[in-house]
Amino acid sequence: MVPSFWNPERRVERPDASRLPSNLRFLTTDDYPPFNFVSSDGTLMGFHVDLARAICAELAISCTIQAVPFDTLLDSLDQNKADAAIAGIAANPASRQRADFTERYLGTPARFVARKGQGLAEATPEQVANKSVAVVAGTAHEAYLRAFFNEAAIRPYPDAQAAREALRTGKVDLLFGDAIGLALWLNGSSSQGCCAFTGGPFTE
Incomplete structure (x- = not known):
């Protein structure tokens, strides 16, 4: 981590x-x-x-x-x-342009999550193209999607809870975010067993 x-x-x-x-x-x-x-x-x-x-x-x-x-x-x-x-x-x-940043001190992998039974064979730009993907607005994860998965229908949400609910309720096809936080959600009660990781981790 x-x-x-x-x-x-x-x-x-x-x-x-x-x-x-x-x-x-x-x-x-x-x-x-x-x-x-x-x-x-x-x-x-x-x-x-x-x-x-x-x-x-x-x-x-x-x-x-x-x-x-x-x-x-x-x-x-x-x-x-x-x-x-x-x-x-x-x-x-x-x-x-708006703030000074410290040196990098932490890194966690990012993962895609899908509803159970609707996962991807591989989490590639081709597989994700034209799918709707929830992500927290303004995060490095949104920037990563726009750089490398720009053919996806990227749906920014104001916070992690809203993005997760969008996937759980079927408003989007996928969710992209921090793997640690997502693992806690997937294994907790609030996900209601809806979803699972799909594809491998992204570290850069």
Whole structure:
């Protein structure tokens, strides 16, 4: 899940804490387990939440972490509602004009999901052509579809739950997204046993 994107021997210059806000405001989402989600008692938790807290502990400053819809993350930064967003935002030319990005620290494979009995022989551009594919808007997964599966009918949805429901209820033929989050959904109760992975993983 976390490849060797970082050299453990590298030493990074510590930022000047005097130039940072006294309270660092982070934004994330709450629909992307195990990275960011709400527990049964209503607590926001996950890998990204823990990472944000670790950053603040290392810098010895306080921080707040708020969950918002994914498609509002960059707008919220533009409107100075937060100082940073920690989520799977696609780092592309358009998003880089709006925000500065850290170096890459995490990578997970992407997968297609289909309703049971309606899977693909192979998840190739030819097999996916003309099929409707749900994806979360503004993510690296949407960018990947538009680059390599541009003959598909790409249907962006505002969040993962909406995209998954579109597949479960038959509004689309396929769903494309993060394999870890999709595996949790497929094996959980909310999928109602509707669907299964189809084709292999995509790592680039």
